[in-house]
Amino acid sequence: MLNDEYLMARKRHDHFYKMAKKDGYRSRAAYKLKQINERFRVIRRGDSVVDLGAAPGGWVQMAQELSGGGTTIGVDLQPIRKIDGAITIVGDITSEDALNKIKELIGRADVVLSDAAPNLSGDWSYDHARSIDLVEHSLLCAEEILKPGGNFVVKVFHGDMFSNYLQSVRAKFRNVRAHSPEASRKASAETYIIAKGFRK
Numbered sequence: 001m002l003n004d005e006y007l008m009a010r011k012r013h014d015h016f017y018k019m020a021k022k023d024g025y026r027s028r029a030a031y032k033l034k035q036i037n038e039r040f041r042v043i044r045r046g047d048s049v050v051d052l053g054a055a056p057g058g059w060v061q062m063a064q065e066l067s068g069g070g071t072t073i074g075v076d077l078q079p080i081r082k083i084d085g086a087i088t089i090v091g092d093i094t095s096e097d098a099l100n101k102i103k104e105l106i107g108r109a110d111v112v113l114s115d116a117a118p119n120l121s122g123d124w125s126y127d128h129a130r131s132i133d134l135v136e137h138s139l140l141c142a143e144e145i146l147k148p149g150g151n152f153v154v155k156v157f158h159g160d161m162f163s164n165y166l167q168s169v170r171a172k173f174r175n176v177r178a179h180s181p182e183a184s185r186k187a188s189a190e191t192y193i194i195a196k197g198f199r200k
Contacts, residue, residue, distance in 0.1 A: 176195045
C-alpha cells in the first residue's frame with residue numbers, strides 16, 4: 001500500500017511535470033533552477049551562464065530566461081535540440097576540448113551550473129561514487145571557466161563522500177549552502193550546492 005508521503009511526492013512530481021509541458025520547458029528540472037535563483041540570486045540579468053551536462057535543455061532554457069540577454073551555453077555528450085538564443089556544444093566536460101570551446105566563445109563565465117547525474121545502476125555505493133566523480137569534474141570545470149566572484153550550482157547525491165566534496169567547494173567559494181528546492185522529489189537523495197563568490 002502506498003504511504004501518504006509517497007503519494008504527496010508523486011503529486012508534486014506530476015504538478016511540476018504538467019507545468020513544464022504547459023510552459024514549454026523541456027524538463028520539470030527547470031523549476032528547480034528557478035526556485036534556487038529566487039532564493040539565492042545566482043543568475044542576474046546579463047550574466048554569461050554555462051550549463052554542464054545540459055541535455056535535454058531545461059536548465060539552459062531557464063538560465064537564458066533568468067539572464068535576460070546574457071550568453072547561455074549548454075554542454076553535453078548528447079546533442080541538445082536547438083534552443084533559440086542559446087549556444088549548445090556536444091562535448092565531454094572532462095575534456096580540454098570542451099573547456100577550450102567555452103573559453104573561445106565567452107572567455108570566462110559569470111555562472112556555472114550542473115544538474116547532471118550518472119546513469120543509475122541500482123547499487124547505491126557505486127552510483128554515489130560515480131556521482132561524486134561527476135561533480136568533482138564539474139568543480140574543476142568551474143575553476144577553469146568562472147570569473148573571480150562567479151557562482152556555481154551543482155547537484156550532488158547524499159552519501160559518505162558528500163561532506164568531503166562540500167568542503168572542497170567551500171575552499172573555492174566565499175559563501176556555500178546546501179539546499180533542496182521544492183521542485184525536487186521529496187524521496188530524492190539529491191541536494192544542490194549553491195556556491196557564490198569564486199576565489200580565483
